[in-house]
Amino acid sequence: MALLVLLLTIAAAANAQDPPMGVLSDVGIDQRLNEAVPLDLAFRDEMGRAVRLADYFGEKPVILSLNYYDCPMLCTLIL
Known part of the structure; x- marks a missing residue:
């Protein structure tokens, strides 16, 4: 039983890899209080279409x- 717990712990640790730093270097927050968001700003909807x-x-x-x-990668860092 102890061996099974040890193997599961090792497997879980192997899957919990840190995200690549290249991806995280571009992540940030720009706080712009009291500014309007432009209505021509493009997003992706739930079907992947540009709206x-x-x-x-x-x-x-x-x-x-x-x-x-x-969240594929950043949720644990943000939440």
């Missing part, structure tokens, strides 16, 4: 919260 914010929002005020629901 603009103007396609969804008109003149009404909007609170935009960007979230990942499936």
Whole structure:
């Protein structure tokens, strides 16, 4: 039993690799308080199509919260 636990621990540690530093070097936060987000800003929708914010929002005020629901690498660093 102890050998099984040891093997599972080693396997889990082998799968928990750090992300490559090249990818993380471009990650950052630019805080721009009290600025409007341009409505021609392009995003990808749930089907992978390019969409603009103007396609969804008109003149009404909007609170935009960007979230990942499936994080391949950075969730443990962010959350």
